[in-house]
Amino acid sequence: MKWIPSRFNAMAQTKQGELILYNSYTGAIGAVAEGERAAVLEALKRTGIDRELSPVEQTLVECGFLVAENVDEKRRAQFLHQSLHRTDVMHLVILPTEACNFRCVYCYQEFLRGQMKREVIDGLKRFLTKTIPRLTHLTVSWFGGEPLLAIDVIEEISTVIIEQTKRYGVAYQADMSTNGYGLSKETMRRLLRCEVTRFMVTLDGSKDVHDARRVLANRGPTYETILGHLRDIQTLDESFEVDIRVNFDEDNLDQIPLFLDELACYFAGDRRFQLFCRPVGRWGGANDERLPVCDHRTAEVKIWELTEYGIKKGLSMSSMVESMLMPSGAVCYAAKPHSFVIGADGQVYKCTCAFDEEYNRIGRLHADGTMDVDMDKLALWVTSGEETDEQCQACFFRPACQGNHCPLYRLRTGDRPCPHEKRKIKEVLLRLIDAQSFVRDEGKGR
Numbered sequence: 001m002k003w004i005p006s007r008f009n010a011m012a013q014t015k016q017g018e019l020i021l022y023n024s025y026t027g028a029i030g031a032v033a034e035g036e037r038a039a040v041l042e043a044l045k046r047t048g049i050d051r052e053l054s055p056v057e058q059t060l061v062e063c064g065f066l067v068a069e070n071v072d073e074k075r076r077a078q079f080l081h082q083s084l085h086r087t088d089v090m091h092l093v094i095l096p097t098e099a100c101n102f103r104c105v106y107c108y109q110e111f112l113r114g115q116m117k118r119e120v121i122d123g124l125k126r127f128l129t130k131t132i133p134r135l136t137h138l139t140v141s142w143f144g145g146e147p148l149l150a151i152d153v154i155e156e157i158s159t160v161i162i163e164q165t166k167r168y169g170v171a172y173q174a175d176m177s178t179n180g181y182g183l184s185k186e187t188m189r190r191l192l193r194c195e196v197t198r199f200m201v202t203l204d205g206s207k208d209v210h211d212a213r214r215v216l217a218n219r220g221p222t223y224e225t226i227l228g229h230l231r232d233i234q235t236l237d238e239s240f241e242v243d244i245r246v247n248f249d250e251d252n253l254d255q256i257p258l259f260l261d262e263l264a265c266y267f268a269g270d271r272r273f274q275l276f277c278r279p280v281g282r283w284g285g286a287n288d289e290r291l292p293v294c295d296h297r298t299a300e301v302k303i304w305e306l307t308e309y310g311i312k313k314g315l316s317m318s319s320m321v322e323s324m325l326m327p328s329g330a331v332c333y334a335a336k337p338h339s340f341v342i343g344a345d346g347q348v349y350k351c352t353c354a355f356d357e358e359y360n361r362i363g364r365l366h367a368d369g370t371m372d373v374d375m376d377k378l379a380l381w382v383t384s385g386e387e388t389d390e391q392c393q394a395c396f397f398r399p400a401c402q403g404n405h406c407p408l409y410r411l412r413t414g415d416r417p418c419p420h421e422k423r424k425i426k427e428v429l430l431r432l433i434d435a436q437s438f439v440r441d442e443g444k445g446r
Contacts, residue, residue, distance in 0.1 A: 002069040003057070004048040008077075008396050009065055011044075012426040020429045025076065025399040026064030027326040031433055074393065080327055081386060081402050084336055088136040091339040093143050093352060094124070094157065096150035098344045102179050102222065104214045106247070108285040108353065115150045116344040119367040124342060125160045126369025132164040137171040141333075142196065143352055145344075148182035151190065158194035175199065179214065180226040188233045192240065200276070201226065202245040205252045205259045213252070230273070231266055242273050243318045248302060249280040250292035260310045268314030275310040276318035277303050278420075283353055303420055304427040311431060321421060322432055327399045330419045335404035337382045340371075348373065350381045351408050359411070381407050389416055397422040 008025040019032035019040060032040050036056050043049060043057045048069060053061065060066040067073065098113040116124075132138060140161065142154055158174070165172040172195060180201035203226060204210045211221040230242065244263065248256055260275070267273035279299035282288040294302065307317055324330040333339040334351040340363075341349035348363035348371060349355060359380055363373035385403030386392040392403030397418075404410075406417035421428050 002048050002050040003043075003053065003061060003066040004069050005044045005046060006064055006067050007073050008399055009044070010396055010425045010429070012429040014430060014433065018433070020433055021063075021065055022325065022425065022429055023064040024325065024397050025073070025080070025327060027329070028063035028065065029322075029325065029429065029432060030063065077386075077393075077398050077402075080399050084328060084331065084382075084402075087338065088134065089138075089338060090131065090135055091139040091141070091333055091336065093141045093333065093339070093341040095143050095145060095342065095344050096147050096153035096157070098145040099149055100144060100146040100179075101149060101181060101217055102146065102214060103217050103219075104179075105287055106213075106249075106280050106283065106285060106291055108283040108288075109145070109355070111145060113344045116153050117346070120342075120344065120346040120365060121153060121156065123346065123365050123367040123369055124157060126367075127365060127371060128157070128160055129164055130369055132161070132170055133168045135168075135170050138165060139172075140174045142174065142176040142178075143341075144177070146179055146182070147176055148178050148187065151182075151187065154196075155190065155194055158196070162195060173197070179222070180229055181216075181222055183226075183229045183233065185229070185232040185236065188229075188236065188240075192236075192238050197239065198241045198243075200243045200245055201230065202247060203227070203259075203263075204247050205255050206262055209252050209255050209259070213247075227266075234267070234270060234273070240272055241319065243276045243320065244273060245276045245278060246306070247278055247280050248306070249294055253294065253302060256306055257309055260306065260313055260315065264310070264313035264315055271316045274316045274318040275307060276320060277306040277310075279303065284356075300420060300424055304424055304431060307431055317431060321428065324419060324421045325400055325428070328402065330397075330401035330421060331404050332406050332408075334381050335385065335402075335407045337378070340373075350378070354408055360408075380411065385410065392416055395422075397425070 006023055006025065008023050010022045012020045019037050021032065022029050039054065039056050040060065043060055043066060049057060057066065097115040098111060099115065100109065100111050147154060161172060174194065174196040175198035176191065176196050177200045183201065202214065204213045207223040210223040214222055216222060246256060279294050280291060282291060282293060311317055341352055342365055343349060346365045347361060348365055349360050350362055351360050354360040359377055362377040363371055365371050385407065386398060389403050392398060401419055401422060403416060405419040409415065409417035
C-alpha cells in the first residue's frame, strides 16, 4: 500500500523552527519534535511512501496527515457535508426579546419588537416538549435585542428544556450573546442554574473608547458597569466561559493594545475569560456608510496581531478559534438544516443578521407547538455552498467550513465566504501553539 499526504493538510513553522501540522478532516493539530522534523517532512512529500511505515509515519496516518493512495478524500468530504443533515440534533437561536437597552454605533437592528409574546412562549415550550424526545443533542443560543431584559422568559423556557432533556437523556448546552450590562453576579448564578455556561460580552476598548461606541439608549456610559460585572462573576467558583469580544475599526485600532494591557491586569491566567478580536463590518445598520471599517488586508492582519499580543499578556484566546478548525466547525449555524432562529413574535428565520430580508423569513412557530417552514427558502441557506463551488471543493479547509462559513454573504454577493481562520491558517496555528505553550508554562510556574 502506498501512503500520500492528505489534501486537507496545512503546515506552519515557528521562529524557532518548530513544525506545526493541521488536518481539517480529522481536526488534528500538533507540533513536531525537533528530532522528528526531518522524518516528517520527508514523509509528507508528494512522492509518497510505499514501504513499511516507521513509528513516526504511523502516527501521521493515525492523525490523517498521511492517507492511503486509493482513498477518495473528496468523497469523504462530501459525506461529512451530508452528515450535517442528520435529524437527531437541533440548534435554536432564541430571541426572548428584540428590545435593547444599548444603541451601539455599528448595530444593524431596529428593535421594533419587544419581549416574546405569551402565545409564542407557550408555543415554543410545546414545540420543545414534542421535539426533544427524538433528539440526541440540543443547543440553544440566547440572543436579542438584549436577552437579559427578558431573563424571566429565559428561565421559564429553560425549565422545560432541562426537564425534558434530562428525562430523555438528551445532551444539552446553552450559550448567550449579551452586552453584559445586566450580567451581575446574581444574574450569572440564575443563568448557570439554567445551564447557560458560555457567554459573549463586547468591550471595544478602555472606558473613553468603549463609551463612545457602545452606549445606553439614553446615551449613558456602559463600560464601568460591564467591567464591574465581569470582575464580580470572576469570584464565582463555577465553570463557565466568557468571550470578551473586541470589535475594532480605524477609530479604536491604535488604542486596543493598551486596552488589552488593562484586561490582562484583571483576567490574565483565568481561562474562563477569553479574548476574541474581530473587525467591525457594515452589517446593515443605519450608520453603515459612516463606519470607519478597516480595509480587508488590515483587518486580516490585525485580528491575529492583537490576539497574539493578548496571549503574550497572559489572556486566553477564545476556544471558538480552535473549534473553527474542527470538522464542520466553521460552518455557520444558518447553513445547517436543523438550526432555526425563533423571533419574539414567533417568526422563524435562518440568520440573525438579515431580519428584514424576505428570503430569511422561512416560517412561523404557532401557539400549538407546530412550526411551518418554507422548504424552498430553507434550501437557499443549506445548499448554497460547496456543491457548486469548484474552489471550495478543492480547498484544504473544505471539511471545516464546507463553503458555508457565511451563507448570507454568498447569497448577497455570489462570492465564497472564506473564514478568517482559513485565510490566515499559518498565523492561527502559531497562536494556538503559543497559547498552549503559555498554559504549560503557567502550570510549571505553579
